[in-house]
Amino acid sequence: MSPRRRSELFRLAVGLAAIGTLAANAGRLAIEPADWWLIVSIAATAILALEFPLHINISAKVSVASAVFFAAVLLLPVWQAAALVGGLQAVDIGLAAIRKVRTTRERPPLRAIGINIVFNGGQAYFAALAAGAMLSLGGVSARSGLSSAEHALVLVAAAVVMYATNVFMVALAVALATARNPLALFFDTQRLVYVQFASLYLVGALAAFGAVRWPWIPVFSIIPGVLLYHSLKQRIELRQDGMRAMERMADEVDRRDPYTFQHSQRVAIYAHAIARKLGFTAAEIDIVELAAKVHDIGKIRIPDSVLLKPAKLTAQERRVMETHPRLGF
Structure with missing residues (x-):
């Protein structure tokens, strides 16, 4: 069954x-x-x-x-x-x-x-x-x-x-x-x-x-109930606004780097599908999807001279690029 x-x-x-x-x-x-x-x-x-x-x-x-x-x-x-x-x-x-x-x-x-x-x-x-x-x-x-x-x-x-x-x-x-x-x-x-x-x-x-x-x-x-309703609504909206702000920053990283354009969006789609397949709860799926969208957010602090360089990175530039997970965390 x-x-x-x-x-x-x-x-x-x-x-x-x-x-x-x-x-x-x-x-x-x-x-x-x-x-x-x-x-x-x-x-x-x-x-x-x-x-x-x-x-x-x-x-x-x-x-x-x-x-x-x-x-x-x-x-x-x-x-x-x-x-x-x-x-x-x-x-x-x-x-x-x-x-x-x-x-x-x-x-x-x-x-x-x-x-x-x-x-x-x-x-x-x-x-x-x-x-x-x-x-x-x-x-x-x-x-x-x-x-x-x-x-x-x-x-x-x-x-x-x-x-x-x-x-x-x-x-x-x-x-x-x-x-x-x-x-x-x-x-x-x-x-x-x-x-x-x-x-x-x-x-x-x-x-x-x-x-x-x-x-x-x-x-x-219903009057005090309405007040509590608005308290709940504000708390939930504040949480959602914070998530949207992080998503916008992640989108900005995607737009800056043509090499990985919309990479975070694709990762989020795959992560969402995998989480649903694994039977995660709706709240857990939301967290996984958000994490996928912002996993490269640290790149927003990488200089354009490194992030957008068309040629091969030098050893020093590679070390700078590899700091983006720590910067994002």
Whole structure:
């Protein structure tokens, strides 16, 4: 069985397990009291947040909807919160697929779309269910408040469990598709934004506790979420700007030296293809490709009299040319 097939079966199994768990516990869901104003406000806020994700690289993205989902787990009964979070995540994937079809005019296989919908909905469902179960066992909810340090620790643990469950399931799906270590992928995933993610869960907790007294608070929780969104965006853009600046310097070296014109671009293309073939993560592929583009950047400090000399280099000139790796480092 191919790695891609194993990943598809795993993702399908997660989705079907979530659907089965939801169906098996439909009775519990039915007897839980429903606060429809709260449910609708959480759903509307989450859909708005899901519409504006931040793409860290080709396959990883973050969304301020994490704050809304954690608030839902704190405010709603366990099974109700899990169903809402999983359903919203599945709807978001479905809407994204529709937008892609309209934009590209391409029709991806319905099987692939279906697997993505059930997997993303399923992993969000299980993440919310795990966090809700921990809060329930610890006797913590937005309505009961935090009456002790132990309750605060339970709250933090629930946030960690929700985040870790979500990320690990995604990492395991990627690991099965690329024959890599899922733990290595887990610790590498979204490493850039751990602090911002912690802030999102804090915003979600504050919104949940505030909503007990002011039911309209979840709607306005998007405001601090937007501030965190811009913080994430600026950090990612700063990183991308730095990468683009290095790429421009490498391009300048290529333009200076007609003998190796576009050499770095060709190396980058080969390096990218090799990294994908080896099953590197998207973040690792980005690093390999950038390294390939700038591997000759030290030549920018080599004098034109040496770099552009049409004749054979002297021994002294050869020693100067051979310093470019050290100068670039």
